[in-house]
Amino acid sequence: MEDKDDSSVRKMAELLRQGATMLADACPQCGSPLFKVKDDVYCAKCDRRIVYAESDEEVESHPVKTLIPELRETLITKLKELTEVVDAETDTDSLTKLANLMVLLLQALHKLENMGT
Numbered sequence: 553m554e555d556k557d558d559s560s561v562r563k564m565a566e567l568l569r570q571g572a573t574m575l576a577d578a579c580p581q582c583g584s585p586l587f588k589v590k591d592d593v594y595c596a597k598c599d600r601r602i603v604y605a606e607s608d609e610e611v612e613s614h615p616v617k618t619l620i621p622e623l624r625e626t627l628i629t630k631l632k633e634l635t636e637v638v639d640a641e642t643d644t645d646s647l648t649k650l651a652n653l654m655v656l657l658l659q660a661l662h663k664l665e666n667m668g669t
């Protein structure tokens with residue numbers, strides 16, 4: 553984790569040396585400051601170009617919060633899939649693993665529900 557932060561800081565310094573300017577905006581993915589390099593907007597931490605969404609809706613100041621509904625949907629979809637797998641599974645060991653996974657997904661879902669409010 554520290555290494556990663558360190559390399560992103562180095563990358564930021566490198567961008568600045570190349571004449572990039574730091575923007576007031578934060579990366580929608582990781583929240584790091586964005587850099588303008590010529591006509592591109594770049595996130596040093598994600599190491600990729602950021603394509604701005606046209607609508608204001610998609611550029612949110614709390615990137616994690618915007619992900620919650622999507623994550624929630626994904627978890628629910630996975631739980632539904634898992635239910636079908638459990639239904640068809642007869643092996644006890646496999647069922648135990650599936651049940652554990654289901655509990656983890658439910659816990660994650662529960663945490664998300666709390667974050668959303």
Ligand SMILES: [Zn+2]
Binds near residue numbers: 579581583597
């Ligand atoms: Zn980023």
